Every structure is written in C-alpha cells, then in structure tokens.
Amino acid sequence: METKTVTIKTYEAEIKQRHLPLLQESIDKVNKNLVKYNIPEVKILQKLESSYYDHEKHRDVDTFKLVLSHPTLIHNGREVTYVGTISFDGGIKKIHNVDERFVLGALDVKTLTCDHCHKALPRTKWSFFVEEGKLIHIGSTCSKDYFGVSVERLLDFWTFVSELKDKNDEEGYGYGGRSRPSASFKDLLAAILLTTHDFEGGYVSKANSNESKPSTANLVMGWLFPYFRGMGEIEKQAFLLSWDAGRTKAGQIIDEVKSLLLALPPPQNDFDWNLFEALFHYDGEGVTVLNDFVSFFGPAIYGIYKTWVDAHKPALVDDDKVKNEHFGKEGERLVLTGLRVVFSQFREGDFGVTHIIGFEDSEGRLFKSFYSGSDEYKLDSVYNLKGTVKGHNNYKGRRETVLSRIAYYVEKKGKKS
Ligand SMILES: [Zn+2]
Numbered sequence: 096m097e098t099k100t101v102t103i104k105t106y107e108a109e110i111k112q113r114h115l116p117l118l119q120e121s122i123d124k125v126n127k128n129l130v131k132y133n134i135p136e137v138k139i140l141q142k143l144e145s146s147y148y149d150h151e152k153h154r155d156v157d158t159f160k161l162v163l164s165h166p167t168l169i170h171n172g173r174e175v176t177y178v179g180t181i182s183f184d185g186g187i188k189k190i191h192n193v194d195e196r197f198v199l200g201a202l203d204v205k206t207l208t209c210d211h212c213h214k215a216l217p218r219t220k221w222s223f224f225v226e227e228g229k230l231i232h233i234g235s236t237c238s239k240d241y242f243g244v245s246v247e248r249l250l251d252f253w254t255f256v257s258e259l260k261d262k263n264d265e266e267g268y269g270y271g272g273r274s275r276p277s278a279s280f281k282d283l284l285a286a287i288l289l290t291t292h293d294f295e296g297g298y299v300s301k302a303n304s305n306e307s308k309p310s311t312a313n314l315v316m317g318w319l320f321p322y323f324r325g326m327g328e329i330e331k332q333a334f335l336l337s338w339d340a341g342r343t344k345a346g347q348i349i350d351e352v353k354s355l356l357l358a359l360p361p362p363q364n365d366f367d368w369n370l371f372e373a374l375f376h377y378d379g380e381g382v383t384v385l386n387d388f389v390s391f392f393g394p395a396i397y398g399i400y401k402t403w404v405d406a407h408k409p410a411l412v413d414d415d416k417v418k419n420e421h422f423g424k425e426g427e428r429l430v431l432t433g434l435r436v437v438f439s440q441f442r443e444g445d446f447g448v449t450h451i452i453g454f455e456d457s458e459g460r461l462f463k464s465f466y467s468g469s470d471e472y473k474l475d476s477v478y479n480l481k482g483t484v485k486g487h488n489n490y491k492g493r494r495e496t497v498l499s500r501i502a503y504y505v506e507k508k509g510k511k512s
Contacts, residue, residue, distance in 0.1 A: 200368020285341035
C-alpha cells in the first residue's frame with residue numbers, strides 16, 4: 096500500500112465529560128479507516144478537566160478541554176482545508192460549516208459543478224474545501240478519487256466533533272440526544288405565544304438565560320410536552336385552558352405569521368441559511384413556501400421571534416402612496432420602464448457571485464431578481480427592463496414580483512409609449 100505524505104494538525108475542542116465515550120467511539124471509527132490508507136491516526140494529545148455553571152439546571156457541568164491531532168488532506172501535493180458540507184436530510188438542506196469566511200447556504204447546489212469530474216449532477220452531499228486559496232466543491236461520490244483515499248469518514252468525524260461542541264446549546268431545547276421530536280406549526284406557535292406573552296416577552300437564548308430568566312426554548316418545550324406529574328388538578332385545568340386559548344389564537348394568526356416569515360430578508364450566514372432551510376422550501380419555481388412541519392425548535396423560535404420583532408417596527412408601507420401589489424402572471428414576459436434599483440446585494444465567495452437586485456417602478460411596485468450576468472445594475476439607477484415573471488413573494492409586508500432572465504434595453508428615440 097502506498098504511503099501518503101500528510102501533515103498533522105491540532106484541533107482544540109471543549110466537550111462535556113459524559114460525551115467523551117461518544118467521541119472515543121467516533122475516533123475509533125475514523126482511525127479504522129485511516130489505518131487502511133496508511134494515514135496517521137487521530138489522537139487525543141491533551142485532556143484538561145474543566146467545568147461551567149448551567150444556570151437552568153443549577154449545577155456545574157464537567158467538561159474536558161481537548162487537544163486533538165488529525166491528518167490534513169492533500170491533493171496533488173498541496174494541502175487542502177476542509178470548509179464544510181451540504182447534505183439533505185428528509186428533503187431539508189443542511190449546511191455544516193466549520194469556516195465562517197464562507198457562506199455555503201447561498202450556493203445553488205442544483206447548478207453546482209463538481210471540481211473533480213466537472214459535471215453538474217444532482218447530489219445528496221457536497222463537500223467544500225479551500226485549495227490554493229479557492230473554494231472548491233466535490234460531490235461525495237468523487238471525493239475518494241479526488242484525494243486518492245476515502246475521506247468521507249474523516250469529514251464526518253470533523254462534523255461530529257464540532258457538533259459535540261455545539262451540544263451545549265442544543266441541550267437547551269431539553270433533548271440531549273441526536274433525534275428531536277417535531278410538533279405541528281400551530282402547536283409550536285401556540286407555545287411561543289404563551290411563553291413570550293404574544294411575542295412581547297422577547298427571545299432568551301440558552302447563553303443569555305439565568306435563574307430568574309429561563310431560556311425561551313426550554314419554556315416552549317415545557318408547553319409542548321408538559322409534565323403533569325406533580326401538578327394539582329386545578330393547575331392542570333388552568334394549564335389546559337390556556338393551552339387551548341393559545342391554540343385558538345395560533346390558528347387565527349397563522350396566516351399572518353406565515354407571510355411575515357416569508358418576508359424575512361435573505362440569510363446573511365450559514366446559521367440563517369439553516370434556519371431558512373428548516374422553515375421553507377422552494378416550490379419548483381423558486382418561490383419560497385413555508386414547511387408544514389418544523390423539527391428544529393430552537394432555530395424556529397428564533398426565526399419566528401426575529402420576524403415578529405422586525406414586523407413590529409414602525410410601518411414600512413404607506414399604502415396610499417405605493418401600489419403594494421403583485422404584477423403580471425407567472426411565465427409572462429414583461430416589458431417594464433423606469434425601474435429604479437432600490438436594493439442590491441452580492442452573495443459571493445471565491446466561487447462566483449450572485450447578484451440580488453430589488454427594483455421599484457414609478458408607482459411603487461417592487462420587483463426582485465437573482466442575477467448572475469456580468470452587467471451591473473447600480474443602486475438608485477433607473478432601467479428599462481425585460482423579465483419573465485417567476486413568481487410572487489412578500490418582503491417586509493410588501494408584495495414583490497420575482498423576475499428571471501432580466502435584461503435592460505434602451506428605448507428607441509422618437510417612439511414614445
Ligand atoms: Zn465529481
């Protein structure tokens with residue numbers, strides 16, 4: 096068997112002491128695989144006992160501060176750094192990112208070309224790396240050919256270690272295990288209404304919770320999965336009564352909240368993208384639709400709260416002054432004059448650029464397009480546009496028409512319309 100030249104790097108992580116067996120299991124698994132390819136094994140170099148105080152459970156939590164050694168990846172003699180993966184779990188896109196310089200969620204995996212085979216095929220898993228300063232993407236079935244060794248186990252291991260590090264927050268949702276139960280959107284909303292006093296109470300993260308201020312996620316879990324044991328009959332009846340009231344109210348406002356959620360601004364980082372992917376799916380035409388179920392309580396709560404707060408900021412739209420309406424029919428090719436660029440954002444990395452542009456016509460109708468051409472639409476400039484209606488969305492209470500295949504044109508002189 097050929098011996099690979101690999102660099103060994105170290106990695107620091109703080110994990111709970113009771114998670115150490117899980118980590119050891121994962122190390123054994125990856126090492127079994129590394130030995131096969133004559134690659135140095137993952138080792139725990141240093142293990143320091145530590146602890147922190149958990150305000151909700153009123154006790155110290157014992158942790159280990161670890162220093163791990165692990166092999167790096169080599170391609171054509173060059174060191175390659177792991178960035179993250181995009182995979183699909185039950186149809187929901189999940190982003191795992193260990194390098195905050197990159198926002199993987201903004202990538203359209205449907206059109207992504209593998210940097211190994213140069214094919215754009217649908218994949219269930221993509222891995223991302225930095226090679227010679229450039230972000231590259233490799234389909235999971237190609238990674239073995241690309242590196243000459245099977246690296247999937249090693250990538251899974253890195254993902255696992257950073258998940259262990261994240262587990263402190265996850266346990267704020269009341270479940271330490273890897274599987275989380277799901278609730279209907281209506282129940283989730285009812286629980287949030289009750290725990291935040293109609294969204295007035297504000298969201299409290301696990302990190303910001305203390306003895307007098309429990310985390311929102313824990314309270315929501317308490318409403319969704321109440322512990323009746325130890326509750327008197329009167330308390331139980333009161334609980335159920337308020338729960339029913341919450342559910343009725345949730346039913347009434349559900350449409351409002353749905354449209355508010357759809358009005359969220361584009362995600363800014365991979366945490367936002369994971370929120371977005373858990374809450375929405377695309378309907379095939381690129382229009383966002385809210386998922387019927389939400390299985391990630393914490394992110395869902397945060398997402399709903401954030402939206403609600405944004406929505407309750409001073410009114411954004413004066414309906415008398417602007418035409419707050421959708422325009423055109425889906426599939427229709429529109430010819431539009433005098434569109435002013437009111438929003439312009441580039442989502443970029445070393446991997447290419449997508450330009451999201453918002454336009455407003457003279458009567459105040461909003462249009463949006465995801466543009467990947469090389470021409471630039473400048474903020475505040477006015478264009479005459481041709482574009483095909485892709486769908487209709489809502490953005491912060493305003494209706495907007497999503498256009499595809501946009502192109503600007505110059506009106507011929509002497510021909511007024
Ligand atoms: Zn490939």
